[in-house]
Amino acid sequence: MAERHILIIDDEQAIQAVASLSLKMEANWQVLTANSGAEGLATATQEQPDAILLDVMMPNMDGIETFQQLQQTPLTCNIPVILLTAKAQAAEQQQFQNLGVAGVITKPFNSLTLARQIAQLLGWSP
């Protein structure tokens, strides 16, 4: 797969580590991480990643609010966002889809196919 820069915004460092390693091993993508929504906003603005993997359940600023802020910021509004959520129900996922995100990945994700899943959602070539 082509080289990509992915920003992972998740308050769980363990998940940051697993997801980062997974994307590096599977697709050799470059991964940036942020521990909170606010940090993620700043990093996204500065680094302009190709995509953002955004956890929904975060303290202070949750994923939904972070997404809305990203959308309102000119520099980040065009960066595709994939939500990472523990809510697996179709209705809940549909709610997220209705926000305008590029996709939703449920936890626990398959760490062997995460990159492929992201590429499929974003329409990136394999």
Add this chain to the structure above:
Amino acid sequence: MSLHLSAMNLEKHNQRMQLLADVTYKIRQSLDLHEILQTTVTEVRQLLDADRVVMFQIHADGAGTVVQEAVLPGWSESINQNIVDTCFGPNFLESYRNGRVSAINDIEKAPITPCHADLLRQFEVKANLVIPIVSQDQLWGLLIAHQCSAPREWQEFEVDLLKQLADQAGIALAQARLLADLNQAHQQLRFHVENSPLAVIEWDHACRIQRWSAQAERIFGWSAAEVMGRGPDHWFIHTDDLHLFREQVLNLTGHPFPTPASLDRDQLTRNYTKRGDLIDCEWYSSALFDKTGHLVSILSMAQDVSARQQSEAALQQLNRELEMRVEQRTAALQESEQRFRSLFEAAPDFIYVLDTQGVIQHVNPVVIERAGYSKSELVGHPFVKLFTPKSQVLCQQQFSDLLAVGNHRQELEFVGKNGKVLTVDCSFKVVKDLRGQTSVLVVQRDISDRKALERIKDEFISVVSHELRTPLTSIHGSIKLLATGQLGDLSDDGQQMLDIADQNTDRLVRLVSDVLDLQRIESGQAKICKQLCDTADLMTHATDAMRSMAYHHNVTLKSTPLLTMVWANPDYMVQTLTNLISNAIKFSKPGGTVELAAELRIEERRVKQSMAQQDGPQNPLPLKIKHTELWFQIIDQGQGIPADKLESVFERFKQVDASDAREKGGTGLGLAICRKIVEQHGGKIWVESVLGQGSCFFVALPMSCWLVEKAEISFC
């Protein structure tokens, strides 16, 4: 000489008086009209020695008829001739009414009209004496004497004599008329008595029967001859009622004279018939007294009212029964009313009675106590105003359909007087009272606590879901990466441990998903939102999702998609089918086949009579309906399920064999989830199996039923 003349005159006068008396006697002897007239004309003719004497009866129109005549042979007869008053003067009738006497000695010389003279000539009259006959102050006619042979000078005494005879004739005529009238009245009375539907009995002054009508014979059986002269006694009147009859007689006979005695009030007695039957009779009696006040007779009229009495008795009995039933029914209604009132007053839920416009008519006390509104703030006001604006819209939308549908249930947000919003569950029911008046009964239950609990549960599930899945993600993800071997080699034992961790992490992930799924479905959080689904699509999605698993297990997966539509939640149906297919694959031997099939099952069912009348008598529902179901079948050739486990496999953590949990990787919740999903669709799930041969899991979902042609009425 003069003395002799006087004696002669006196003699003549006496003779004339005697003659008058004789003739008068003869005239008055008879009461027969014809005889009176005949006698009069005959005697007068003889007395006067006239050629012709006629009685001329004058009619109301002034014309007249010769009704009687005495004429000497040789002269023409005028009997029955009608003579019209064209010849006489216009006032001739009036003059005769006033007593005018006309004596014409010679018609040729008399000052009469030519046509009068001609009329007289017709009858060969030379001299004419006409005397009016007045009867009961009316001009009856004329007594006319004719002399035909020659003119004649009528003597004064002849005129006087005729006048007196005419008077007597008038009296006789009046008497005859009275007699005729009396006879006619008698005839009429007799007719009515004989033809009356009432028995007419006349009693003499000693209460002995002296008249017994034909109807009396018909009613009582005895003939007149059998009862004549008998009194009202035990043979005729029931012993216990005799006194009633006697009282009636006493009331009549004791009545003050000369006022006629009759009774306004009828008397009811029991009477015997000749056959010995006892009948109820109604008596109406009157008493006749003579001029001295003595009782002449009592007239009684009676009718058999036995049938009427029986009907009245039956009616009274019916009335009593009806009153009793009404009392019972009233008591039952009062009891029911009391019960309802008790429920209404004491129920912990809010109860409203609305009219068809949604205006509150009644509320139970709980509404006032807990909502904080006064009765006047509620009664007479629209029900919807008690809710938030959003709920008002929902409520109004449903209310208009409610009257057609009959009942409805809805969650709404109620606003108390203090502004506090409560989530309430409202049940609406259209009711009709006995007068046919329609009302809407609303029972409102506060479900705020339940909703809060649900929210807590939802949050808990959400939190648990997140809290469980988050570390699982790290564990599962990191183990998977380790297992690739790309992060370094492990010893055989280390690799084995890693494999164990990997497998069990997978198992834990599935378990957490299933537990959370089941919890969501059971708590109702997972709302089954149904839509029209293509069955073929559902089947295709399910089989596509399982193809990889089937390939890895060396199992052939077959599917025959059915082209039909079903009302279901597509994601949950796919989840159910994939779960069942997954189980079938897991429990199949390598090389085996798993098949997913579907079909429509149509069953004719009879409905109960009450359902058949729901649509109204003018459009009754038919009694047979077609009930259609969509059946999915998942067939495998696996190990099968023992008969005693066919039900329990659908329970949580129940598998055919405990070892299956480890070997097949199942969580023990898959079938429980399937069952919950299917039940929430209103369907059924079950399994048929033969040990060692395989199993078939069935999922039946209801389709809409439609009505077939009407069948003859029969009961289920």
